[in-house]
Amino acid sequence: MTHRLGALLVFLYLGSLALWLIRRLSVACGIVPYALLVLLVVQVSLGISNVVFALPLVVATLHTLGAALLLLAVLALNHCLYPAH
Numbered sequence: 001m002t003h004r005l006g007a008l009l010v011f012l013y014l015g016s017l018a019l020w021l022i023r024r025l026s027v028a029c030g031i032v033p034y035a036l037l038v039l040l041v042v043q044v045s046l047g048i049s050n051v052v053f054a055l056p057l058v059v060a061t062l063h064t065l066g067a068a069l070l071l072l073a074v075l076a077l078n079h080c081l082y083p084a085h
Helices: 002-024 032-052 057-081
Strands: none
Touching: 002 032, 002 057, 032 057
């Protein structure tokens, strides 16, 4: 239950952040907010699939890969918003 509650909080936060950035900074960050939003939806879909299909290994592995890609998207967004001097 803790993982699901944390996932809900992350989904709400990152989803609202991505939508806000799409409206405000679409030119400055390119496709990064769009990629973040797509990866977030895919990640939640894989998490729901894990529950519905009783945790098959392929879906669980894809869920882990999705988490890594989501982390990379957040890092890319951080680099876009706060570039190094």
